[in-house]
Amino acid sequence: MKFGVVMFPGSNCDHDTYHVISKVIGQPVDFIWHRQSAVADCDAVILPGGFSYGDYLRTGAIARFSPVMGAVKEFASRGGLVMGICNGFQILCEAGLLPGALLRNKNLKFICDHVNIRVEATDTPFTNRCQRNQVLSVPIAHGDGNYFCDEQTLAELQRENRILFRYSDADGRITAEANPNGSLDNIAGICNRERNVLGMMPHPERASEQQLGSSDGRIIFYSVADTLAELAKAS
Amino acid sequence: MSEPLVTTELIRSHGLTGDEYGRIVQLLGREPNYTELGIFSVMWSEHCSYKSSRVHLRRLPTTGDCVLQGPGENAGVVDIGGGLAAAFKIESHNHPSFIEPYQGAATGIGGILRDVFTMGARPLAAMNSLHFGPLSAGDDASAEERATVARNRSIMAGVVKGIGDYGNAFGVPTIGGEVRFAECYSRNPLVNAFTLGLMRTEHILYGRATGVGNPVIYVGAKTGRDGIHGATMASEEFGEEAGSKRPTVQVGDPFLEKLLLEACLEAMRAGAIVGIQDMGAAGLTSSSCEMGSRAGNGVEIDIDLVPQREAGMTPYEIMLSESQERMLIVAVKGREREVVDIFKKWELDAVVIGRVTGDDHLRVKKNGAIVADISNKALTDAAPVYDRAIKRPERGPLTEVTQVESSLEEVDATFMRIVAQPAIAAKEWVYRQYDHMVRTNTVVLPGSDAAVIRIKEKRRLLAMTLDSNARYCRVDPRAGARLVVAEACRNLVASGARPLALTNCLNFASPERPEVMWQFSEVIDGMAEACEVFGTPVTGGNVSFYNETEGRGIDPTPVIGMVGLVEESRHITTQWFKAEDRAIVLLGFTADDLGASCYALEMLGVADGRVPQLDLALERRVQEACLKIIQAGLVESAHDCSDGGLAVAIAESCFSSYRRDVIGCEVDLEGQLSAAALLFSETPSRIVLSALEGNINQILQLAREHEVAASVIGRTRGERLVINVNGERAIDHPVAEVESAWRIVLPRLLEIPSLVAAEEK
Numbered sequence: 001m002k003f004g005v006v007m008f009p010g011s012n013c014d015h016d017t018y019h020v021i022s023k024v025i026g027q028p029v030d031f032i033w034h035r036q037s038a039v040a041d042c043d044a045v046i047l048p049g050g051f052s053y054g055d056y057l058r059t060g061a062i063a064r065f066s067p068v069m070g071a072v073k074e075f076a077s078r079g080g081l082v083m084g085i086c087n088g089f090q091i092l093c094e095a096g097l098l099p100g101a102l103l104r105n106k107n108l109k110f111i112c113d114h115v116n117i118r119v120e121a122t123d124t125p126f127t128n129r130c131q132r133n134q135v136l137s138v139p140i141a142h143g144d145g146n147y148f149c150d151e152q153t154l155a156e157l158q159r160e161n162r163i164l165f166r167y168s169d170a171d172g173r174i175t176a177e178a179n180p181n182g183s184l185d186n187i188a189g190i191c192n193r194e195r196n197v198l199g200m201m202p203h204p205e206r207a208s209e210q211q212l213g214s215s216d217g218r219i220i221f222y223s224v225a226d227t228l229a230e231l232a233k234a235s
Numbered sequence: 236m237s238e239p240l241v242t243t244e245l246i247r248s249h250g251l252t253g254d255e256y257g258r259i260v261q262l263l264g265r266e267p268n269y270t271e272l273g274i275f276s277v278m279w280s281e282h283c284s285y286k287s288s289r290v291h292l293r294r295l296p297t298t299g300d301c302v303l304q305g306p307g308e309n310a311g312v313v314d315i316g317g318g319l320a321a322a323f324k325i326e327s328h329n330h331p332s333f334i335e336p337y338q339g340a341a342t343g344i345g346g347i348l349r350d351v352f353t354m355g356a357r358p359l360a361a362m363n364s365l366h367f368g369p370l371s372a373g374d375d376a377s378a379e380e381r382a383t384v385a386r387n388r389s390i391m392a393g394v395v396k397g398i399g400d401y402g403n404a405f406g407v408p409t410i411g412g413e414v415r416f417a418e419c420y421s422r423n424p425l426v427n428a429f430t431l432g433l434m435r436t437e438h439i440l441y442g443r444a445t446g447v448g449n450p451v452i453y454v455g456a457k458t459g460r461d462g463i464h465g466a467t468m469a470s471e472e473f474g475e476e477a478g479s480k481r482p483t484v485q486v487g488d489p490f491l492e493k494l495l496l497e498a499c500l501e502a503m504r505a506g507a508i509v510g511i512q513d514m515g516a517a518g519l520t521s522s523s524c525e526m527g528s529r530a531g532n533g534v535e536i537d538i539d540l541v542p543q544r545e546a547g548m549t550p551y552e553i554m555l556s557e558s559q560e561r562m563l564i565v566a567v568k569g570r571e572r573e574v575v576d577i578f579k580k581w582e583l584d585a586v587v588i589g590r591v592t593g594d595d596h597l598r599v600k601k602n603g604a605i606v607a608d609i610s611n612k613a614l615t616d617a618a619p620v621y622d623r624a625i626k627r628p629e630r631g632p633l634t635e636v637t638q639v640e641s642s643l644e645e646v647d648a649t650f651m652r653i654v655a656q657p658a659i660a661a662k663e664w665v666y667r668q669y670d671h672m673v674r675t676n677t678v679v680l681p682g683s684d685a686a687v688i689r690i691k692e693k694r695r696l697l698a699m700t701l702d703s704n705a706r707y708c709r710v711d712p713r714a715g716a717r718l719v720v721a722e723a724c725r726n727l728v729a730s731g732a733r734p735l736a737l738t739n740c741l742n743f744a745s746p747e748r749p750e751v752m753w754q755f756s757e758v759i760d761g762m763a764e765a766c767e768v769f770g771t772p773v774t775g776g777n778v779s780f781y782n783e784t785e786g787r788g789i790d791p792t793p794v795i796g797m798v799g800l801v802e803e804s805r806h807i808t809t810q811w812f813k814a815e816d817r818a819i820v821l822l823g824f825t826a827d828d829l830g831a832s833c834y835a836l837e838m839l840g841v842a843d844g845r846v847p848q849l850d851l852a853l854e855r856r857v858q859e860a861c862l863k864i865i866q867a868g869l870v871e872s873a874h875d876c877s878d879g880g881l882a883v884a885i886a887e888s889c890f891s892s893y894r895r896d897v898i899g900c901e902v903d904l905e906g907q908l909s910a911a912a913l914l915f916s917e918t919p920s921r922i923v924l925s926a927l928e929g930n931i932n933q934i935l936q937l938a939r940e941h942e943v944a945a946s947v948i949g950r951t952r953g954e955r956l957v958i959n960v961n962g963e964r965a966i967d968h969p970v971a972e973v974e975s976a977w978r979i980v981l982p983r984l985l986e987i988p989s990l991v992a993a994e995e996k
Contacts, residue, residue: 012404015674019675051406109668206673213894
């Protein structure tokens, strides 16, 4: 079992994610350079947070053309687990691996803060260790995290139970006050129809060690590790 | 191409005096040409040469056991044990931030980040000290005053966004700092940026052009016409035409900087680099001649090889450009290819543009002809040094600040006003716009006395704080500087850290005014005295003079960036009460120190009066006692008493924080002093602690051993903030009410666009 963390020029949560996988979750992990056209022997690929290519045109808009993205798409189509965090989520939307887009935050400002998210679905490789309605305290840090999609897509996401995380208060209530960035339906994270590609704006890697205030986020990485272990056992 | 003739008018417009020009001719043994005149003018500018401050800066202590590199390099470096070293520095970007707040602040961050990573360290934390003009005006304010307020708000919004956008994209957490307000910053905002980086001690790299014959490599962004004479601009006061100086402000590109960081660190670790320096103020000129000068060597540059963004640039423009995100590297001869390849991997330009020579000269060639040829020493060590005239300003007797209120109800109302002073109010509006968590090391988030970052896989942690207090320095620069150093140390100690060393940013008005030089000299002396007592050497910093617009200068504003070491994570202490039924202990005692305080500012409209009395020896004992108490695990919270006095310190300890609700308290203050003095006196050497009842005897015992006053002044309980003075209720509010009054101040002043628009009209 091996995790891969993609390094785009401008990624800046790559080392943080690597640290959590290797030191907290205790799993093998490699960096994948953006020029690589294969994800090699990785069993789960993480697109980390940051400002790929400076995000000058539009978040994630340039990164989707990176050679590695061809490999990521191919990997995902074979059922490989792909997880986009923050900028990674934005890239997955731009690349068409996830529907919708991430607009400027409603207050037009960058927001760095701890927020609460509620787990909405547990039948995914990313949340299978969670309880439904479990509230996780995980930080956000973004200027463009305001999730948007058309009505039809939203209905589809809801019907197919593909909204995995929604911004909530500490008691799990989905309220307007708990929505930090104006996201449609308080959406903080979604998956694709096949449930093997996750995009989320909050940073679980920043909430994986109690020393940093919260270790709620590591359950997501543990879920992925469990899934991979099961798959390995099965094969 | 014909170059302008060097005339008296041209010399003057380059900011050089007749005497200075004479000295140039003497050093060269001939008249300089146009390019050389430009090179001298930037290197001899106040900003680069420190010509007015050097004689005074020598009085600061700069050595100590932990100091690996003191002033004179791109950043200071201290040993933090375990084979690791921390490089840190603070620098001003005041002038550009007034002209163009967003880019001015952003490029300030870019510059200080480069200063730190040129030392071989990866930047791990940033902080800022920001000073702005007032954000609100009274109801009877004139149209002009309203316009000023509107501009102050827009400067602040632009600066904060500039810092955030640059630091966030680069990937350095901005973990703390300070934001202060006073009238004198209306046209002279201060933006002082601090960065700390970490490296293994054997990886320290210097800005030295060593090894004759070694290649000089230019890396990073291409050179354009931006920022020409930025250093000269930062060495002048502004007139009414400040807006016309906008073209001298550079434009930042944090993405490019991030690539530059990764490429530089990779090339450094490969051992292919012997010296490196940021092309900051005075660009290619300062980086080449300073690196040459430090190594006692010369540097020869072929200007045609410099990557250029636009066509037809003259040697003058190329040498003086302050285009951002560029570095000059001296590599090991024969390893040029390796360096170029590493930069290519990161999609950056890396071009050999010259070589190190053995003759101490900066020699610039174009088309094979020499266009500038100057001794490096002439540009650096031989730059003019002025012992400028000093004059203590005439001043009448100091106002005696005493209680204004005639009842405790009025005192309570004053408390609510002080809590809502912008300088004291919550700074969340600011730091929420900064990514303060990236790199996952921030253990104490912004909001407590000092920020703390962990060092992954090490037991030790680093604490850091930025502090200033122009209210005090304005009345008494020497005492003010001592108080600022003491407070910085106290902030670290209250957080569980032992102070190690500091960097300073000295912001002043025009050095050509003897009263300003007196303030400068006094500040240096005060700072030196305090540094000696606390054993915290100065490892470098920055002097920013000419913070003056249309004849109005700023109050003396020395800013201290202090770094300390937390031995282990269980020592980390934050300011917030942790639980109910805890005893609240005041370490130290309250004296009649309402002068120059936030109280004086609120009640008299001007922070006049005698500054708080500081006994450095006592302060040191209080800090030693506090650190012992914390390290013995006896307390749950510790909070320094400073702006707004004890009442504010107690209120802040009650406020909510991440995953922690408000905790109320009932405190009893007693003594001969007025209620206002007991509550709002800014007596230094005081720390508010909270602890389990069972630990009180030990805490009091440790205080006694250090000959420090300590007393139990109350208990945490409930959800109300109650403070009694001599048995009578003085302050009584739900904590939530006080907290919301404190939290709402900046959003209310900065988030109502219609109001701002109305005022701009």
